[in-house]
Amino acid sequence: MYLELDGNGPLYAQLTRALKAAILAGRVAAGSRLPATRVLAREMELSRNTVLAAYEQLHAEGFLLGKVGSGSYVASIEAARATRPVARVAPATPVARYAKRAREVFDRIIPGRQYKGLRFNLQYGLPLTNPALTSAWRRSLAQASAHAELDYPDPQGLLALRTQVCDYLARRRGIVAAPEDVLIVSGTQQAFFLAATVIIEPGESVVLEDPHYRGARQVFQAHGAKVEVAGVDGDGLITDALPARGTRLVVVTPSHQFPAGAVMSLARRLELLDYAARQRCWIMEDDYDGEFRYDAHPLAAMQSLDRHGRVIYIGSFSKTLFPSLRLGYMVLPPGLRQAFVAAKWFCDRGCPAIEQAALARFMGDGGFERHLRDAAKTLKQRRNAMLAGLRRYAGGAVEVADSHAGMHLVAWLPGVSRAQCEKLITLAAERGLGLYSIHPYFLGRAPREGLLLGYASLPPADIEAAMRVFGACLADLGMARRPGTAAAA
Ligand SMILES: Cc1ncc(COP(=O)(O)O)c(C=O)c1O
Known part of the structure; x- marks a missing residue:
């Protein structure tokens, strides 16, 4: 046979x-x-x-x-x-329009962690690892599980955690909120998803900064929103570039424009709030890394200036702790609260209670603040190592965007073509260095070539070594200029 x-x-x-x-x-x-x-x-x-x-x-x-x-x-x-129990090939099944759009957007996503095997990976979003945090978190988790409530949690989030979040936001971000204004979500990503569901009808306009966070764009595109963009400059979002009418939602990163780095000026913040009041649209303030500011005072969130109840504030523990935690929070204007809580309930019945309880403990006993202080110190050293490395090895070839916060820098490459930039990325990868183009962060074509350099996951010595490889690649491709022709900030 x-x-x-x-x-x-x-x-x-x-x-x-x-x-x-x-x-x-x-x-x-x-x-x-x-x-x-x-x-x-x-x-x-x-x-x-x-x-x-x-x-x-x-x-x-x-x-x-x-x-x-x-x-x-x-x-x-x-x-x-x-x-026969199941057909091997699923017949073509009619699906909702959402499925088609979601597939199209999803298929364009470059797989997350591409270059896992690289010696030096400067991919944005790789977390800072900290053994002290791991043990402190393990302790909190163990205590929380010992006292775990086993029934479904409050879909809005554990009261203990919402209370801690309010306390934290008041101290660190200038936000006055009560626990009933807060919704605990599974990361910023879910906040975007819920906002699309609650606020946006397919075809309605969502305005993003250009460049912007792709995670936001993808959710709104999959939802069927009309995604528009307005440019940014050294004062953040250019409010004059906002559409004259029809806007339903504007997504902004005022504390640290993602990814270009500017802090939105007070004048622009007030203009945007005014715009939202006139247009009767919403503003989503994505405060993804506002906690980590190095050479300047922490800035209050834009939400603290909102007099018309137009700002939906979102924060995440992905940067302050680690992304696999999948916890974040929203501060909602009163008119939106019920609908968001309902959507969250329909979506997943609430975030996992043990993790929420562990986090509330960790925040309550001061462990979180201690970790933030340590992390800010470590990140500052890494950032300085990267700036020094760029000056030393790539000085004339890159222009570093002015940025005093976060876990990444943007290095623009003046006078470099897209093809040259691709060659640079390929050569660097061959030499064990992961570099990433700024292009995917623009809706259309980037106006010039640049690289998004994440520094959170590498110790200073590795960053130094990585910058040396970077400089050698620039030189071997004839892209290194004499120092002084364009300066790294
Ligand atoms: C601009 C921006 N917003 C939000 C986030 C956090 O997203 P999440 O909370 O879904 O992990 C990130 C993480 O990389 C980010 O870069």
Whole structure:
């Protein structure tokens, strides 16, 4: 009997599939007797148990009749078809329009952590690892699980955590909020998703900064929103570039423009708030890394200036702690609260209670603040190492965007073409250095070439070494200029 195994999964499953295919193709006729398990095992150089398991499976699915061990006979195909549990190829099923859009957007996403094997990966978003945080978190988690409530949590978030978030926001971000204004979400990503669901009808306009955070753009595109952009300069979002009408939501990063780095000026903040009041649209303030400011005072969030209840404030623990935690928070204007809580409830019934309780403890006992202080020190050293490395090894070739916060820098490459930039990225990858273009962060074409350099995950010595490789790549591609022709800030 000729059977070909496809090499996927356990042997008994491969044999089951091969036998099924032979039966369905009519190569083994209905009513015929299959070889004895011992015989087939010998022929196919399989163990008898493997063959027995395959026969049992085929019996269970109705492809064979009789008793395993006393002769197995092939059932008629009609009978077998009637009992086949699942079709192997799903028929084309009508799906909602959302599915088509989501697939299109998703298929364009460059896989997250591309260059895992690289010696120095400057990918934005890789977290700062800190053994002290890991042990403190493990302790909090253990205590929280010992006292865990097992029923569904409040979908709005544990009161203890919402209270801690309010306290924290008042001290660090100048936000006055009560626990009932706060919704705990599974990261900023869910905040965007809920906002799309609650605020935006497909076809309505969402305005993003250009460049911007792709995670936001993708959610709104998949939702079917009309995604528009307004440029940024050294004062943040250019408010004069906002559409004259039709805007439903503006997404901004005022504390640290993502990714270009500017702090939105007070004048622009007030203009944007005014715009939202006139347009009766919403503003989403994504305060993703406002806690980490190095050479300047922390700035109060834009939400603290909002007199018209137009700002939806979002924060995340992805940067302050670590992204796999998947916890963040929203501060909602009163008119939106109920709808967001309802959407959260329909979405997932609330975030996991043990993690929320652990976080509330960690914030309450001062561990979180301690960690933030340590992390800010470490990040500042890494940032300085990167700035020094850029000056030393790439001085004339890059222009570093003015930025005093966060976990990344943008290095613009004046006079470099897109093809040259691609070559640079390829050569660097060959030499173990992961570099990333600024292009994906623009809706259309980036006005000039640049690189987004994340420094959170590498110690200063590695950053120095990475910058040396970067400088050598620039020199080997003839892109290094004499120092002084363009300066790294
Ligand atoms: C601009 C911006 N917003 C938000 C986030 C955090 O997203 P999340 O909370 O979904 O991890 C990030 C993380 O990289 C970010 O860069």
